[in-house]
Amino acid sequence: MSAFHYQNGSLYAESVSLSDIAAEYGSPCYVYSRNYLEQRFLEYSNALEGQDHLVCYAVKANSNIAVLNVLARLGAGFDIVSVGELERVLAAGGKAERVVFSGVGKTKAEMRRALEVGILCFNVESEAELERLNEVAAELGCRAPVSIRVNPDVDAKTHPYISTGLRDNKFGIDIARAPAVYQRAASLDHLEIKGVDCHIGSQLIDTTPFLDTLERLLQLVDELAKQQIHLSHIDLGGGLGVRYRDEQAPNTGEYIAAIRRRLGDRQVKLMFEPGRSIAANAGVLLTTVEFLKLNPHKNFAVIDAAMNDMLRPSLYQAWMDLLPVTPREDVDARLYDVVGPVCETGDFLAKDRELRIESGDLLALASSGAYGFTMSSNYNSRGRVAEVMVDGDQHYLIRARETVADLMRGEALLPL
Numbered sequence: 001m002s003a004f005h006y007q008n009g010s011l012y013a014e015s016v017s018l019s020d021i022a023a024e025y026g027s028p029c030y031v032y033s034r035n036y037l038e039q040r041f042l043e044y045s046n047a048l049e050g051q052d053h054l055v056c057y058a059v060k061a062n063s064n065i066a067v068l069n070v071l072a073r074l075g076a077g078f079d080i081v082s083v084g085e086l087e088r089v090l091a092a093g094g095k096a097e098r099v100v101f102s103g104v105g106k107t108k109a110e111m112r113r114a115l116e117v118g119i120l121c122f123n124v125e126s127e128a129e130l131e132r133l134n135e136v137a138a139e140l141g142c143r144a145p146v147s148i149r150v151n152p153d154v155d156a157k158t159h160p161y162i163s164t165g166l167r168d169n170k171f172g173i174d175i176a177r178a179p180a181v182y183q184r185a186a187s188l189d190h191l192e193i194k195g196v197d198c199h200i201g202s203q204l205i206d207t208t209p210f211l212d213t214l215e216r217l218l219q220l221v222d223e224l225a226k227q228q229i230h231l232s233h234i235d236l237g238g239g240l241g242v243r244y245r246d247e248q249a250p251n252t253g254e255y256i257a258a259i260r261r262r263l264g265d266r267q268v269k270l271m272f273e274p275g276r277s278i279a280a281n282a283g284v285l286l287t288t289v290e291f292l293k294l295n296p297h298k299n300f301a302v303i304d305a306a307m308n309d310m311l312r313p314s315l316y317q318a319w320m321d322l323l324p325v326t327p328r329e330d331v332d333a334r335l336y337d338v339v340g341p342v343c344e345t346g347d348f349l350a351k352d353r354e355l356r357i358e359s360g361d362l363l364a365l366a367s368s369g370a371y372g373f374t375m376s377s378n379y380n381s382r383g384r385v386a387e388v389m390v391d392g393d394q395h396y397l398i399r400a401r402e403t404v405a406d407l408m409r410g411e412a413l414l415p416l
């Protein structure tokens with residue numbers, strides 16, 4: 001399955017040429033495939049057929065309301081980490097009762113809003129948060145549905161910055177302490193215990209750590225049952241890896257099947273929070289070569305996109321593929337560092353790439369649909385770029401390029 005392919009010597013998203021997109025909406029811009037998003041989501045829900053389940057797409061991966069709407073139409077739930085993400089889900093037609101709220105720093109105002117709209121569950125990350133949630137629910141005269149995010153101390157074997165399930169990480173509650181925390185939750189009048197959740201890391205290529213995690217969660221579920229605490233759902237989080245370069249990305253169906261085999265005939269709702277595996281390869285960042293700087297020791301291709309538009313290479317030294325939109329043979333292949341206009345040495349999108357390019361050529365940074373636009377910023381007073389959704393032979397502007405007025409919105413001069 002691929003959203004992007006070459007046709008008549010040019011790169012296409014579904015049935016639309018990326019050159020046409022750039023001509024219409026300008027460069028740089030993000031381009032997403034509706035079909036690909038849908039297919040990746042359906043891989044989860046199809047594999048879960050016959051099992052009580054909910055697939056909560058992790059909004060942080062790509063939070064454009066058109067993306068959320070496409071998934072909401074398929075019955076998706078949503079994993080949020082802020083009230084901003086909650087409002088996006090609601091604006092996109094997502095259902096509050098399919099929302100789980102993760103994150104280590106939920107404010108009282110965020111808790112209040114989530115309780116008012118009636119979300120499915122708070123994924124509680126600390127004992128202090130549990131107490132705060134009980135207080136806020138008491139003020140509103142309701143009971144807050146809770147799951148404890150446990151930290152299973154499993155090594156996800158991924159990049160240290162995106163590994164979250166180890167003891168030293170700030171996320172979740174040590175699984176060894178979890179029974180005591182559930183007891184405390186059970187003793188509080190304004191909490192209702194629903195389930196258990198975890199998220200051990202992102203971009204996992206080997207699924208063994210997920211199975212190890214499930215093993216530990218099931219032991220916890222059994223231990224709690226002996227204490228008369230019954231959990232109705234197990235949420236295994238997100239984290240399934242994708243192919244950026246030559247990784248053998250896990251197959252979603254096989255992953256779910258392995259989890260279901262291990263679960264056997266237990267009566268429990270199974271939940272997941274996938275982000276990257278749904279959105280990453282649904283998108284590219286379209287960019288234009290501005291200048292070639294040729295030096296005897298190193299060549300630079302300066303493009304119009306930068307680290308503020310796509311942070312992953314700078315932040316994680318992530319390797320992302322760079323595809324010429326209209327490949328050419330009429331210029332020499334050279335080795336380039338592909339860099340943006342931002343004033344930082346760390347501003348690069350690709351290093352040491354062999355390319356046949358000229359100024360004015362369009363390039364597509366592959367696998368940019370997740371953690372691309374959502375991590376973009378206005379650094380160097382660069383407006384955030386446009387976002388476009390392709391659907392078959394149709395294309396839609398789903399976020400306008402930011403203007404100079406957008407850049408200064410809310411700022412004010414001093415009176416004197």
Ligand SMILES: Cc1ncc(COP(=O)(O)O)c(C=O)c1O
Nearest residue numbers: 058199202238239273274275276
């Ligand atoms: C709590 C939680 N759930 C889900 C996700 C989504 O992860 P991924 O994009 O790797 O599927 C994340 C981010 O890593 C997360 O922190």
Ligand SMILES: N[C@@H](CCCC[NH3+])C(=O)O
Nearest residue numbers: 060162202203312370371
């Ligand atoms: N932003 C990261 C993933 C972090 C996951 C957030 N919990 C990336 O681009 O790979």
